[in-house]
């Protein structure tokens with residue numbers, strides 16, 4: 001505690017009696033990071049000594065969540081710190097709450113990246129994460145009259161003690177300008193890019209501590225600044241205001257995270273962000289991380305760049321540019337190295353989510369890269385046409401350059417052509433990539449496609465977020481080895497039949513529910529009854545995820561009770577909890593949020609359903625809220641239309657915290673169900689091939705409306721204005737979309753969903769059997785550790801190995 005007080009006095013400049021909670025938090029964070037610093041430096045020293053093959057995880061998003069608790073856990077300092085602080089009259093929990101989480105991601109994709117770097121550090125894999133230090137992360141969601149209103153997320157306002165800026169290591173990144181021929185000293189004609197403007201990328205380093213192994217890896221996020229040359233030129237011209245504007249222009253690049261999830265917007269600034277961070281990262285790796293005399297022909301033995309979705313794919317032409325234009329390699333030599341060092345993870349099945357950059361924009365912003373892409377494509381098509389001489393249609397389908405609706409660069413095709421491996425993120429997803437989305441490519445490059453099912457870190461999402469369950473597991477397994485070896489959870493399986501263990505397991509769940517109730521009262525003023533079933537659907541708001549299906553279930557129950565069709569005594573008391581942000585420009589998603597809140601307002605105020613149905617929709621669902629919400633859930637809603645959710649990772653978090661899943665045969669649900677068995681999973685809905693068949697034969701949502709009275713009553717009730725003070729126009733777009741378009745077959749799956757919910761009620765009525773299933777869900781969830789995902793990437797994609805520290 002001496003170090004802590006020193007930090008408070010000399011770091012924050014306050015003494016204990018005057019220190020604010022923020023001072024106390026910052027001082028604690030700095031104390032912990034000092035402690036980790038020795039390990040960080042040792043990791044770096046050892047890494048440069050051993051020069052083992054590393055992994056660079058390139059991701060536009062890292063949704064980290066709060067750092068303090070994770071750092072304390074990794075360093076095994078929690079108890080000692082808690083005790084020391086309490087000696088000073090400070091409550092550790094209060095300091096935990098003072099941390100503002102860095103929300104540098106939208107949802108699953110960004111959180112996955114954060115889980116992966118945690119696992120890489122824990123598994124002693126030499127690796128580095130590269131991304132963007134957004135000044136504003138994902139927006140803070142508020143509700144005004146039930147409608148989503150976005151507020152900027154200023155996570156840096158009170159200072160971030162976890163970052164280490166290195167302005168002296170800034171790198172320059174260029175954009176625009178033109179390309180022309182020029183003659184080399186030896187007479188070779190080369191292409192020369194004369195850029196129009198440049199910015200600086202300033203690296204901010206973050207510690208990524210491994211759990212209990214003394215290793216600390218690095219996450220390097222880039223922040224944009226104006227170059228000095230840029231400034232000087234304009235300052236010298238005497239235009240001060242213009243110079244300041246230029247500064248702002250440059251800094252805009254890392255100003256804000258684009259809040260779209262699963263549907264790219266194709267904006268110029270977004271392409272600037274993508275090129276900015278990969279150009280910084282490649283330059284950093286080649287010039288700083290590699291030893292000065294490194295022979296780049298050996299690059300494939302030293303590094304593998306993993307492209308997290310298409311966002312960093314512009315790294316491929318960038319590395320070609322570095323090798324051909326800067327290092328003066330031949331095209332063929334450069335290509336032979338480039339095609340050995342990248343792999344691509346695809347995270348979607350929605351065709352509209354695969355990024356295509358307009359040639360006009362790409363050519364204007366990165367003219368040399370466009371030329372390089374054209375050449376890669378030319379050579380690719382040459383080989384393709386040789387393999388399929390009479391199949392011009394195939395060449396058009398597979399070309400990196402799309403001709404329609406405008407000329408564009410298909411980034412997924414570029415990544416597939418250049419990548420060593422292409423992987424999907426769950427077994428079904430990878431299969432559908434091979435069979436449908438990238439079918440032509442899978443035929444052409446049969447060995448390239450593989451699957452790596454996603455995972456989650458058990459450190460954050462069980463050990464830290466669910467201390468009650470963790471204690472129980474540790475006791476049952478006999479040690480806490482499960483935290484870094486999640487397969488050990490299998491040892492819980494026999495305990496599912498042990499009545500005393502079940503009682504204690506139930507007690508943990510009940511305590512987690514009470515904890516959530518308390519958090520929601522303080523955070524949102526929402527009052528909940530912990531003795532109800534907590535039925536939870538938290539994820540981004542997207543039509544394919546089908547929050548409307550869940551809502552139709554709520555409305556159906558409400559309608560049945562209030563009309564007397566259902567005796568209120570026969571209804572299982574449920575709390576329906578939603579958490580979801582909608583992309584600010586996604587109108588339908590925002591309408592659905594408005595509708596959920598409107599239904600909630602009416603249901604919660606109606607004495608007829610009091611104590612039976614409650615709807616809770618706390619605003620601003622984020623990692624921090626997930627950490628209390630998920631451990632409290634009884635039922636996990638994973639109800640996307642089959643064939644649309646690539647994986648889902650929330651589903652895994654719920655399972656490992658002892659919730660049962662109601663879900664479709666989609667994404668990683670398929671593997672969850674295989675592991676837990678049909679008796680411990682509530683499956684419903686059309687399968688992917690059935691969906692394809694329905695769509696092919698012509699889908700008519702109205703026919704379901706006409707033939708299913710429950711559905712008709714529920715939709716009619718919404719359309720009647722019952723949830724909008726009699727105003728029928730408010731939710732008309734949602735209802736009419738469901739009735740006349742329903743792209744994600746909500747109405748087709750409605751009855752099957754109601755039936756599955758009836759099975760949920762029946763199962764919940766037997767607490768012993770329910771608890772048994774919940775325990776089996778935990779016991780069989782070890783597969784979903786992100787440590788296992790990392791092992792799969794190491795074996796199937798990266799061919800790199802852990803480097804144990806010298807002990």
Ligand code: RUG
Pocket residue numbers: 107108109112261262263309347348353425454645646647648649667
């Ligand atoms: O929608 C997917 C999730 O199914 C998946 O679990 C997650 C991580 O793999 O990635 C999500 N995703 C996909 N987020 N953005 C995209 C855009 O392609």
